[in-house]
Amino acid sequence: MSDIRYKVLWVDDLTGTQDEIFAAGFESVADGQGIDLIPFTNWEEAELELKKNFKSYSAIILDANCKYGKNDSKTDEFFIPSVVSSLARLFGEKRQTIPWYILSAGTMSKFDDVVQIAERDHAVHQEEWGDLVYLKDAIDNSQNSVDVMFENIIKVAKNQNANIIAFNFQEVFKYLGEGKLICKEARAIMMDMLCTFYYPADNWQFKYEGNPLRKVMEYIFRAAYNYGLLPLECFERDNQLNLLESNRYMSGLETKHSGLRYGNEGDTIFPKFMGNITQQILKFTNVDSHTNEEHPYTIDDKNLEISEDEKELYFSYVLQLCHVIKFFGAFVDSHPDKEANKKMKKVVSVSTPDDTVFADPPVGQRALVQMGETGPYILNCRLVSSFGKYVGSYATITEVNQNKGKDSDAYPYYAKVKIEK
Known part of the structure; x- marks a missing residue:
């Protein structure tokens, strides 16, 4: 029914x-x-x-x-x-x-x-x-x-076209909309793209600018964060979401900046084939366009231009994105416990910008200051809360002390750092 x-x-x-x-x-x-x-x-x-x-x-x-x-x-x-x-x-x-x-x-x-x-x-x-x-x-x-x-x-x-689309893609739209897993803005974008694909004559005003595919991917990742399936470490300054880091985490791979992964070896939210699909969508839509803190769901990127030769490729990604939404929705249906999902965050190793692995303690190492769920950190070291204003800046660790707090498993040290101006 x-x-x-x-x-x-x-x-x-x-x-x-x-x-x-x-x-x-x-x-x-x-x-x-x-x-x-x-x-x-x-x-x-x-x-x-x-x-x-x-x-x-x-x-x-x-x-x-x-x-x-x-x-x-x-x-x-x-x-x-x-x-x-x-x-x-x-x-x-x-x-x-x-x-x-x-x-x-x-x-x-x-x-x-x-x-x-x-x-x-x-x-x-x-x-x-x-x-x-x-x-x-x-x-x-x-x-x-x-x-x-x-x-x-x-x-x-x-x-009506939109209602025919909603009926034919029920398994997609049941996860999209007001009060649903993925927000109503994502629903509007998916409806526009699918209506344009199936009824181009009635949707001649559709604009390809603004990275609509990438917007929906970001909404998916933000929904994952809301259910504990994406760590705060995937966010950067001004609430910007690092899309490639997010995709790596949900694909069961180690994140490059924070050395985290979802679960143990073999655990994954997106299996390999799904992670490859989402990665290709991100690459096609210019992964470097970002949101900001004031308008976290608005992407003002006007550089995405689709030529006639690329339209088939574009709409193939629209249909693949339908599959991603269904898969992600089904995963959340079977993993609805946010706190249990957050416990799947594992620290694997921490990499420097040169992707070289260091031995603890990391005195002398240079890296980005990032924001975690318990506050600002650099590599595997916690920083005092006042360093939150330096998130996104590079710093060098000058001294470390043992962290005796609740997050010591993830961050065994507290660090003193020198911020680069």
Whole structure:
């Protein structure tokens, strides 16, 4: 049985006790039909949301007498004609339409006039979308009832590109979205890429810039960190994530900067074939583009240009990324205990920038100051917390003392260092 749910934008100012009672029942009925209503009390804010997440919505429900602007003090009887004009412009820009309906009590003085104006734009879609107007107090399953409106919404939604993709890739999208394993931003990117691949004519505005593949990989790694499957040592200054180090750790290999690995020899999150796939995706998408602390999920890299000859390769990685998401999701399903996952972090050895292994204690060694789960460190030595401001800087160890703290297994020494200016 499919667990696909449909997202519907609902604009109604909902004033008064009766409206609140109706809203509670209305949302309950929608939920039972597999519809998630996203409510707004005015068109200004609803339109901003629609522009931002256009492909996320399967339909729009409008009250006939509502507020247009968020700061308006009263409703506008010509709310619908104004919204219809806005929708016409938006649909023209997107070159796509979303079914829209009027749900009202039908009591305002100019209701018939407003409906007549709206029908001019709605009529061309009547056969596909169903009737335009539905009444809040109509008898269940009557021609103009809420039940029939929801039936029409679902009927249309099942044939929308994004919903077809969501259905065909259910095993991927069950791990993507609000409140799921991997965040909603990753879901939006994957939906854009898959829709562009399967329906290129309808998605001609898709932009390859900004490393969309690499963004999704970073979201996967950040999700791994949230479940204890990636150590803090894979993060650098300003919350930047070292992608190649992250990939090595999850592939059961030793990290080059911190000498860590997941589990013992033979333990791995990504088996060899999967680690090779993720490594190739990272190399193709310019692994050196990074996020920053203020905007950890925004990658402002405009240098990724895809030529016509590379599009097949690009979309092959999109499909491989689907496989990565399914595999990673299944792994988390079977390893949900964060604390148990964190205990799989093992110290193997610590390498200098020249990849040479040193004997303890590492006095005289030069390396990067990094941030671990218990504070700043360099090689296998802990540093006092004030050295957190030097993360990402090179330093030379001048003196070491025994670490008697709880993290002594990972960092047997406390170090004094000389920071390079």
